[in-house]
Amino acid sequence: MQAVQFSEHGDTDVIEYDDFPDPEPDDDEVLVDVKAGALNHLDVFTRMGLGALGRLDVEMPHIPGSDAAGVVAEVGEDVARFEPGDHVAVSAGLSCGHCEFCRDGEPTLCENFQIIGEHVRGVHSEQTVVPAENLVPVPEHVDWEIAAASPLVFQTAWRMLVTRADLQPGESILVLGASGGVGHAAVQIADYVGAEVYATASTEEKLEYAAEVGADHTINYDAENFADAIADVTDERGVDVVVDHIGKATWQDSLDSLAKGGRIVTCGATTGRDPETDLNAIFWNQYEIHGSTMGTPGEVDDVLELVWKGEFEPRIRETLPMSETARAHEIISNREGFGKVVVVPDSEL
Template identity: 70%
Template sequence: MQAVTITEHGDTDVIDYGDHPDPEIGRTDVLVDVKAAALNHLDIWTRRGMPGLDLEMPHIPGSDGAGIVEEVGEDVTRFEAGDRVALSAGCGDLRMDDPTLDPHYYIIGEHVPGIHAEYAAIPEENLIPVPDHVDWTVAGSSCLVFQTAWRMLIERADLEAGEKVLVLGASGGVGHAALQIADHAGAEVYATGSTEEKLEYAKEHGADHVCNYEEENFAEWVQAETDGRGVDVVVEHVGEPTWQDSIASLTKGGRLVTCGGTAGGAPETDIPRIFWNQLEIIGSTMATPDQVDDVMELVWDGTFEPAIREELPMSESARAHEIIENREGFGKVVVRPDSEL
């Protein structure tokens, strides 16, 4: 088969697309004929390398994708050949109430080979059914960001209708999902973006107030917009450049929920502001299977929709990485096996 591979950690020149051994399925695995997949910032971090990430090279990336079941292992009970499926990439002990808290939790595409290939062998517990009416582009690009944003807002931050929510980078992957989820939950939504086009997108998808962070400090903007009160929840996924202003945007008793640090993971923090204002700093990773089912039903029925900035053949995956790294446009970058184009 043809597959995207990372030959070593580094810049985009370590990305290759070419012949790779066909995957072998185990007793509980499903062989998926991949129709569409998508990139996330996670793919950038995996390519660059992170502390503690020890991969067998060459490594196939990709934590988002969808396709048709080609073959199933002998113990598979939920799927059969011909079924339409999408990947839910988090792997934890399903005997736990919350598998994301499994000390050995890992993510397909980050810690083990992913789905950016013509075929992928996926454990059946990491696949969800895709209705016939759903386009492959939607199916292959939605699960990671929408499950992440759903858990952040609905489960971890316990968002309530009428609360004020600030979504940073509202046109990015997690950002555009959080924007729609916050609006659906009945929150008053404040959003940031770097261009007028991105801000217009935010307004069309649920933002009540928008701020161009390239032109003004968003914390000062939030305080002005809320008459000095601040917001109840900040959706934070940028890290070092925004951390202090994210904390400064919160009202007393507010909650900052974070799923990552795409621009730096070791920010300075304002401890006096945190304890004096009794703020909560909440971490969030992926979602439980039940939470995935809940949010993906709303994707499948069209309540939520992924923004797609570009579709490319997998042979142009290096260019796909560049689009995300350079913050070109907004939404997800979809890649398809060259044989599908």
């Protein structure tokens, strides 16, 4: 088969689309003919060798990709949930299933939590094998691009807002980086919950898209400081919740945007993991800080059911053949466009 792959960490020139041994499913795995994959900022960091907790150590050559959808080709002997011909999408979180946190229904806190495409071989290839428990059914009316682009960002945003931040109708929320995958999913979910949504982006075109998917107020962070803008439009009150997956460059302004007793929720730190922070402001204003990663199986089912029904929609900024995955990485790194970047096996084009 053909697969996106790299044999060393580095810039986009390490990415190849070339022959790779055909995968074979184990007893608990499913072989999937991939129809589409989607990229996340995670793929850029993985290519560079950067994991959430430090340098990555993955088997080379490595196939990246945490998002994909396709048709079941073969199932292992112990798999009962799926059969050949089923439409499926990948949910990329891997957990051990038996530690304290897995037993408590919190597999994203698993002591051995890993992500397909980051810590283990990914799914940007003509075929892939995935544990059956990491596949979700996809209705046949759902386009492959939508099915591939939805799982990681919508489960992440759903857990951040609904579970961790406990966002309520009538509350106010600021979503940073609303043009990215998680950001544009968070805007839609916040609007669905019934919150008043403030969103930031770097161009007027991106802000228009954010408004289209549910933002009530938009802020161009290249034109003005977003914390000052929030203070102006809320009469110095601030917002109840801030979604910050940017990290070092925005952290203090995110805290400054909160109302007293407000919550900040984070799932990433694309600009750096070690921001300066004002601890006095945190305890004096009784802020809550919530970390969040991926979603539980129940959360995945809840949010994807809404995607399949059309309540939420991942915006696709560009679709490329897998042989042009290097260009897909550039689009994400350069923050071009709004929404998700999809890659399709060249043999499917």
